[in-house]
Amino acid sequence: QVQVVESGGRSVQAGDSLRLSCAASGLSFSNYAMGWFRQAPGKEREFVAAANWNGGHTAYADSVKGRFTISRDNAKNTVYLQMNSLKPEDTAVYYCARRSIGLLGRERSEYNYWGQGTQVTVSS
Numbered sequence: 001q002v003q004v005v006e007s008g009g010r011s012v013q014a015g016d017s018l019r020l021s022c023a024a025s026g027l028s029f030s031n032y033a034m035g036w037f038r039q040a041p042g043k044e045r046e047f048v049a050a051a052n053w054n055g056g057h058t059a060y061a062d063s064v065k066g067r068f069t070i071s072r073d074n075a076k077n078t079v080y081l082q083m084n085s086l087k088p089e090d091t092a093v094y095y096c097a098r099r100s101i102g103l104l105g106r107e108r109s110e111y112n113y114w115g116q117g118t119q120v121t122v123s124s
Helices: none
Strands: 004-008 011-013 018-024 036-040 045-051 058-060 068-073 078-083 092-099 111-115 117-124
Touching: 004 092, 018 036, 018 092, 018 117, 036 068, 036 078, 036 111, 045 068, 045 078
Parallel strands: 011 117
Antiparallel strands: 004 018, 018 078, 036 045, 036 092, 045 058, 068 078, 092 111, 092 117
């Protein structure tokens, strides 16, 4: 059985940094791409970042490129999202998701398992 659990969300000030973690249970974690999405109140869930099976290929939304970094440690079954220079518009619930293949994807429909989300609030 696959479980995905995010952690690390909290309230911070604009300009601060924060690292989110995502632990995924189940067999063969290293076979699958992992992604981060976020959803702000009243808005649709949007793509943030993704990494392929070994982290050798990554992708980012234009809104976070240069500020956020996705990485993974397959030995720990964990993927991370390092967020720097946070802005109020980054405020959202952040979700971690696992795909069923090793290639990364940028669409919600490409991911099969989802965590419950972790709240990130950025105040000015």
